[in-house]
Amino acid sequence: MKKRKRRGGNGDEASPSSAAFDRRIFPILLAAAAAGRSTRRTESTVARLLRRALSCSRPSLHPLPDSLLALLPLLLTSSSASVAALSCEVLGAAALQSMEASEALASDAAIADGLARALRLRSGSQRVAEAACNAIMDLSASSVGREHLAGSAVEFIYGVIDIRSTECSKSASKANKSFYLMVDTLVLMVNSCQVDSLHNLQQDVVRKVLPLLHKFWKNVDTLGSSTDCVSSKNHLQSREHEISEAIFRLSMNIACPAHLEPDEVRRSISGQLVSDYENFLLNYWEKSTYLLTRKQKNLDVDSVFTSLLNEFDSRTPDTVIQSLVNGIVSCPAIASDELDISSFLNEVQGSLGAAVKYKQDIRVVRTNDQCDQTSRGYGMEEHFFDDGMTFQDADAFIEKCKDAFKNGFSVALRGMEFRSENIAAIASAVADLFGQPSVGANIYFSPPRSQGLARHYDDHCVLVWQLLGCKKWMIWPDTKLLLPRLYEPFESLDDLVDESGGRMEVLLEGDIMYVPRGFVHEAHTDVDVGGFEVNSTSDCSLHLTLAIEVEPPFEWEGFTHIALHCWMEKRWSSLLVKSHDEEQTSLFALLLHVAIRLLSKNDATFRKACMVAAKLTPSSSCTTTHLKVLRSNQRSIFDEIIKKIDKSCNFKDALMCIELAVKEKNDEPFQWMCWLRHLPQHEGTNGKVDFCNILGALEELLEAVSCNLEQALTEFTDFKSKFCRSEVYEDACESFQMLLQMYRTTRNQYTRGMLALHRKHEI
Structure with a gap:
């Protein structure tokens, strides 16, 4: 290549076509990427090639040849800090050519993984760290890009956290620029990450980084106007609400230090x-x-x-x-x-x-x-x-x-x-x-x-x-x-x-x-x-x-709806219900849900808190005795409610309520049913009800029973009696506990996130 340049070559090596790249440059890059221990000469040649590609006003490798795309994951994790950093810069430069290019590169899982590994493997190199962080920011310019990178977000987060302990340059402005860039990248990745993926972060690692984010969050305005900021990139780019969201997200799964039995x-x-x-x-x-x-x-x-x-x-x-x-x-x-x-x-x-x-x-x-x-x-x-x-x-x-x-x-x-x-x-x-x-x-x-x-x-x-x-x-x-x-x-x-x-x-x-x-x-x-x-x-x-x-699911009325749901699930999973009967059975269950709701409006027992999930640590035989008394009391309340349902749940009142809603196309009186969607439903059930879009099911129910009201009343009464004679208390207790835990999980996540935003001391 040097000889060609001296002979007045046309500079193809600086701005190669895809074919020229594959013929002249790809073998060198492949050798460097494939070698377990590449030589300094090879690394120097690769670095020079990458610099030439970046030296033009419009990067010469645009669009990136497929062969280079295939090599980039390996080049990003090169043992040479120079090669790894330049590969990050090539990636970032290509991403800046267009939004489409950025999204396409971000969607390449191998490149995203290579970039994350570059951060972690070369955390001791400030140059690689800056180049990798800049590439991440460039690839995250669009919501689509952030969504694609979210799959590797946890690795990115660990990489940025590892860099935090790296010694900064002696120059104050460069140190600030590097450090701010790492914090910006951390905030971006945390906020782009799927909530479920954040569970994978180790709590001790998160506890180390949270005080850093708190420090920046409380001083973000001061940092933005710092006198040592010589350009817009020399200070924190993250906004105050973005840092606070990152703190909230990282804290959702951190156990609170204060705990009481x-x-x-x-x-x-x-x-x-x-x-x-x-x-x-x-x-x-x-x-x-x-x-x-x-x-x-x-x-x-x-x-x-x-x-x-x-x-x-x-x-x-x-x-x-x-x-x-x-x-x-x-x-x-x-x-x-x-x-x-x-x-x-x-x-x-x-x-x-x-x-x-x-x-x-x-x-x-x-x-x-x-x-x-x-x-x-x-x-x-x-x-x-x-x-x-x-x-x-x-x-x-x-x-x-x-x-x-x-x-x-x-x-x-x-x-x-x-x-x-x-x-x-x-x-x-x-x-x-x-x-x-x-x-x-x-x-x-x-x-x-x-x-x-x-x-x-x-x-x-x-x-x-x-x-x-x-x-x-x-x-x-x-x-x-x-x-x-x-x-x-x-x-x-x-x-x-x-x-x-x-x-x-x-x-x-x-x-x-x-x-x-x-x-x-x-x-x-x-x-x-x-x-x-x-x-x-x-x-x-x-x-x-x-x-x-x-909350509505945790009143006795809610417990009764859960009991009815559990009984229906048992019927559907058994051989007692034929597939052609599923739809009608589901409609009768819906009718009984409505009848129970109407009964609860004027009966205080249904409105009381159900406490079958109350916790009381048995520490002695005396405690155990009192626990049995309380549990027996809860079972007695349920038995009393079942008797009331069997005796007083009214078919005609429930049907009139449904008729009015269907006539007026108004499902507002039935919005209380939405929480039932959280209960598990048997796979493949034909009679599934969409409790958040209930009007269609109500219309179907009305159509099914209106053709022969007397027969429908007889069948409903039989259906209701079978439910009231069933043994579903223990099943309902189990589903009640599961639903309670689902509610608790979200509430606890919210509480931990908000506590982190109010924390006044080091975490």
Whole structure:
């Protein structure tokens, strides 16, 4: 080639056609790639060829010949740092020629794997690292490219993490450029990676890289305007929300350091004896208020209470507010029946780690019961901030909260289970204790002589834990005796409160009170304490509420739907049901699902929380005895429900409800059925029902029974009786546990991700 150049050759070696490349250059590259230990001379020749290809204003190897594409995976992992780096640069240059070229190269699994291996094998070479990272960024220019590279994302992530420990150049600007590029690549790969693949990352490796991302996330604006940035590529390119999403994604599968057994929390909220907990469940749960008073000397030995109190700096009201609000970010809502965290991440893309949003995350509120009295006899809420307001300036927001507190406003912060590891551990243990998917946690800080929230009732049960000071509560029992459900509209309080029937409770530090859903209540710090001293919290009130939300699948009605589904699965998997009967059987099952729902609207038993999955660690024969009593109680409730279904489920009422929906083309009254899609269905079943698009099945059901209503009624009654006589309790318990675990998995992933965004210390 040197001779040709001296003889005035036309430079084909610099800009070869595909055929010329195969004839002149390919053998040299093949020799270099195939040799186990290539010589310096060969490596030098290969490097020179690659440099010439890159030296033209338009890279000469465009499009890349197929033969070079075949060699690139080997060249990328060459033992020569120069060859490996230049191969990365050739790859990146080719990707920049067009979006189509970039997507085609990214879709080549061998090239993606070779690029990932180049990062890991040559992590000691800063030049290879930069070239590989740049190539990854070029190949990821489009969503299609990122999607194709996602298959090798875990390898890319490990490669970038390995580079983190590499010594940077002595030049500060080059060191920054290299380091920023690696962080940008890491963020890009983590956010492009399939969520399931992130399970493959070792937790100890993730724990090492998370503090680095936290550091960049908190200082991203400063880094972007750093004085040592001489060009746009010399600083971090990742946006703030992209770094926060990467932190969230990497943290979803990291076990939280704080953990509590359900039994520890049980002793704190109901007493030391298991019999106390049994008494609470049998006589108070979802029936009446319950107060556990605590003596001050007992609080010092209660590790759960101590962990709660340690979350806050209780020296002054200002320090309490500072410890509550400082460093928090918004916790966007996740759908209660969301079982795929990827769907949530797609919905909130670009907003994770955003500033807190008023009413979604925090409320600063007071109820004026003197000037704003209504005809109903209770005060109206006044808010310090406007709905939906966000707070970009965190320091200014904290100061405004302090000012509001001095003017009688309470500070109410929701989602504490996403902001504090200790509170998350307590909430998780309470969820285990009651056999529910999750428990929410809110904190309320109120000044003296004030009322925060106006009189109201909740659609969830509440455990109120007084942490500082004292608070007076007025509680009115549920006069309707029908537990309100999640997501149902709230009723006016006019008909729910008998002013003479209220009960007053005063909570002191350490006291815990249980308030069932549907019980109207309001709370005051109205003890006359004289002048309000800013430097004392003794007359203020700080309490935590643990909200036990009973999702639809985990009420007794939900358990009954699961039992019916399990029974149908057994029938379909047995020889008792012929294939031509499957469709009709499925329609009768759908009709019975509707009839059960109608029955539950006016029967409190169906609305109660099913606790067949409640956890109580048996530590003695005494505990085992109480466990048997509680399990026996759950079985008795189910037997009672089955009798009601057999006796009272009405064919005609269910059919009328379906007729109305079909006539109006309105499936809204049947949206409650959507969660049934999560239950496993027998493979190859002809009668499968799409519970998220139910109108078609309802039309088919109506058509099937309307031609002969009397016969349909007889067949439905027989179908219902067979179900009620079946033994499906144990099967339903197993499916209930499986569904609960599915809900828990997504909730836990969300909680861990949000806790990572609120973490204030090194991980």
